[in-house]
Amino acid sequence: MYRISQMQVMPGRPDLNQKKIIAEIGQAKADGISLIIFPEMAVPGYMLGDKWENDRFVLDAYNKNEAIIKATEWNITAIWWNILPKINERWDDGRIRKYNAAFVAYDWKIVSNKWTGDSILKTLMPKYREFDDERHFYSLLKLSQEKNIDYKDLLEPYDLIINWEEKKVGVIICEDMWDDDYYAKPVEILKEKWAALIINISASPFGIGKSDKRDRILAIKSLWIEMIYANNVWIQNNGKNIFVFDGSSVVFNNWNKASQAKAFTDKNLDEWNSVENWETEIEKICNALIYGIKEYFKLIKKDKVVLWLSGWVDSAVVAALMVLALGKENVITVNMPSRFNSKTTQNLAQKQAEILWIEYYVFPIQDAVDLTALEFEKIFGKLPSWLVLENIQARDRGSRVLAWLAALKGAVFTNNWNKSEIAQGYATLYWDVNWSICPIWDLYKTQVWELARYINSSKGNMILNDIIELIPSAELSENQNVDEGLGDPFNYEYLDKLLYRFVELRKDPVDILEYYRDWRLTEELNLNFKIWEYFADAKSFIDDLEKVYRNLGLFFFKRIQAPPIIAVSKRAFWYDLREAVLDDYLLDEYLELKGQLFWQ
Template identity: 40%
Template sequence: MLRTALGQMEVIPGRPDLNSRTILDMIEEARAQKAEIVIFPEMAIPGYLLGDTWEQRAFLRDCEEYGKSVVAASRGICVLFGNVGVDWNKTGDDGRVRKYNAFFVAQNGRLVGGEKYPYPFRIKTLHPNYREFDDTRHFYSLRKLAQEMDMAVEELLQPVAVEISGRCLKLGCILCEDGWSEEYNVKPIETIHRNGPVDLFINISASPFTLGKNNKRNRVFSKQVAAAGVPLLYVNNVGIQNNGKTVYTFDGYSTVYDADGEITDYCHPFSAGLKIVELDLSASAKKRPCVTVPDDRDIASIYKALHYGASKFLSAIGMKKVVIGISGGIDSAVSACLYSTVLEPENVLLVNMPSVFNSRTTRDLAAGLAQNLGCWYTVMPIQEVFEYTVKQIGRTPVVNPNNNSEFNLNVSSFVSENIQARDRSARILAGVAAAFGGGFTCNANKSEMTVGYTTLYGDLAGFLAALADLWKHQVYELALYLNEHIYGREVIPRKIIDLVPSAELSPEQDVDQGKGDPIVYPYHDYLFRAFMEHWNRATPEDILTWYTQGVLEEQIGCRPGLAAQLFSSPAAFIEDLEKWWKLYCGMGVAKRIQAPPVLAVSRRAYGFDHREAQNQVHFTSGYQKLKRELMKEIG
């Protein structure tokens, strides 16, 4: 039996001092529990999402030093951990000192595994450079090293031999993406196994939570493990890390796969701690019972990630209090409920900021919500300053000082709407938050973010957009989940859920008359998702093709028959499609550039993993041809 400890630690990005302290404590704990081997995640010492901090040589030296302290602590126990491996004598492709995303194996105060290998650590082979990952910018992969050494990368994929309790064990040491090799022509698990034999695979990861990823990992890893017939331990960190525009939660979910690829144990998600696992690596090992891993694609998983992410983000930036503008609408209500699961009521301040366009209905709903949550509440109307601003802008003469010509600016109703939105956020909420000693939240959802149906410096402002990775229908789902499962009572009044979604910035958005947003969420949520989240991103050409083929709803996943119901003609369908595509590629981009960080839960959140430029809107020639044909048929 091999007594193993999975070190599912919280990694604080950029703090090798704190992380090595955590590791040293966990090593002590593992030793006390008689573990023979203890495993920590990828980049456990520096953290993973650090932006360009990797360019600071002093930081690299620091990580090396703290790494040495971990190696020194490995007396009597085998310690496996991720850190940056630096070759001070070589450069990367950018000419800076060469860095590897590395896997260290330490035993009795020394590094193990450097025999017949260019370094005393193993190197990550596959570097993800898609999604939120940026490995290629900073690290030199084993693939590049092999090419430089004029070798096949396969020759370098060898197990590490360690002696544990008098027995030689061959470990297949891989890092994160090395286990996700489907799309690569290099297959680390398969190759190391072929170069083996291997007794145990160990995948150390720094892998953010996104919906459905664990389910997929279990499928992908199980298959490879079963093919190799060798157990695998997966160790991932918890905590949050961000790359500026997007905040990722790390759920850990460290997992034990047996030689058949079945899961026999796992660590609780979003929970730091050491887990002891007894492994029988002998040929005669008795089959252990399998466990079932919960599905991670439901609203409960979303809630868990958002709750954890918001909580950790607040502590990471040292924010203890939040201010939330509540309109009586669904987004701000869900936001208020979410933060109320994270902070004590005395640290949450809800602010309602009515103008004449806000109905009694929504103002009462806002007050009711505040009462249900029991947090601080205040009403600060914007009407007076709004009117003052409209007058100041419209009545102050604009002059040409050289010829004394002058004119007055015209404040249209559209301009007035945005004045209200900015007055709420930039004038009141920002001031209130500063006076309260905290930050104010951005309550925008993903549907609004997609097409810029938000006001810059208005409702798009805030220190974090915690709901901006949820489509509107998911915001509703979350509302119901919060009421039913978290609060166990109707903390969000039912009427907020039933009300037509509206910005209430003009008489045209009167909720009491059932008037509201121009976005028809049951359809547009799915259209926007096709633009934004589909792996092969849909464009108007794809959408129109599906529409003409009668498979649109099936392809985008909305309710069958919806398009026909909403659009009386192909011309109306096309008009709607072009309008939103232009907003998504145009004003939406301009606004997202200045939007707050988004808390990610989906497979693709706005920010670093949705790279975009403020470029001109383009319709492909294929689209234009389809459109012409469709219009001709009608004409």
């Protein structure tokens, strides 16, 4: 039998990962397993930033192989990933050359491959989104070009004994399976060389829609063969984005899914297990966020959190997620009303705390805000503008109340910002962009509502329905009175779908304007209303389009100052979507099309 070890990989700790691998091999031998498979980056971890430039660390990680090889005595085969340094060869940056490599050992010895010796090298190096392999690793493709050898000759299956039977086994690494946009096709080459089993060892973070795409690829590539996808669990980060590795290791056999490991757990998957994850996308998102929060707090060695419970859906969802991840005894909430906060939201906040059974305080801020305003008047001879007064309220909540409460409780405080707001800069510096982690930053407002309803349906009515139905508002001025039906200046259904085209799909305003010109915008954005029901004419539509696009670019300077976010979408802000502070610019093509619409 074979076993997929869906291990929890600790990035930057090859010593701890080595111990786990050796322990797993020992347990596999005791269980009569003949082949055990570990995920990519199993020894050093994957997202290490430029720690890969520390040659001594690289050599230390590589040297961990020796004890792993020795652990394979008594007729067990192990396949694992590690860094392969070549001290006498140089990489483009002048440092020692490093390969992303898989190793195979059997009965205390490395199993050699016909062409690449004691390892299998990663063929395809991703250089998009969060992946930066080409920054650090030399690929099999580059090696083949350097040696003037056809890359196909460097891909060779192993002859391994599995269940007392010799079998040709191809080993590939992560991106080698996702080859649609590459000329090199490692899976097809190995199938042509009669591989009956192909093992893809991966370090692949969770993303919305990603598991479905992976299953489609595996189904197609498993025609006439068996394919194994082995992934790790836990969290890894690049400083700003926290990526949740879900595991979800899976086996396909001739188009069919044979077995699958449970997501977000280090429970192993054996050959004859049959575990299906019949989860909706919002269920996967919820599980990813809970797991990410729980493991991030372990990483920073904190167990308590303070958050602002405002009476609106964002803070209620964050509070529920924190309870599910950390336990209700570790969640501390505070409501901080000014004269603009309605009794409606204040009462809802208190009731929300009561149904979650969490610690709750009320800390009014109006006196402190008034005092600050008077000090301004003394110095400058006049009161601050209304906009400044709005920001003073927000900053007083964060820098004074939450910061002090967190220090008093030995906790950190967390952010309630969502993706719609941060994309439009609808946030206050030194308030909304403070905190230790942004749990729902990668969810648009409409997704936050969907998540709230899912939590209630699956976890037991943890969020008040009145909060879900309440009009969203900042409640920082009389113009944002929820009791009068006043709130945020957005139609979130339209805004979120427009932002999705700009952020995730990388569309330009030209594309949106063409949809509008051709009467296809409602269909392309999948709206539940006709676009002309919301915008009276072309001018109002174009003015709004340009404002949304301009704000998206302009307010990057706010996003860059924010704390780490849990990335779950197809394109998360910061390192996943690499931005720069740039001047506003609309293409000539857009301006020409805009002029045509105005003259119609």
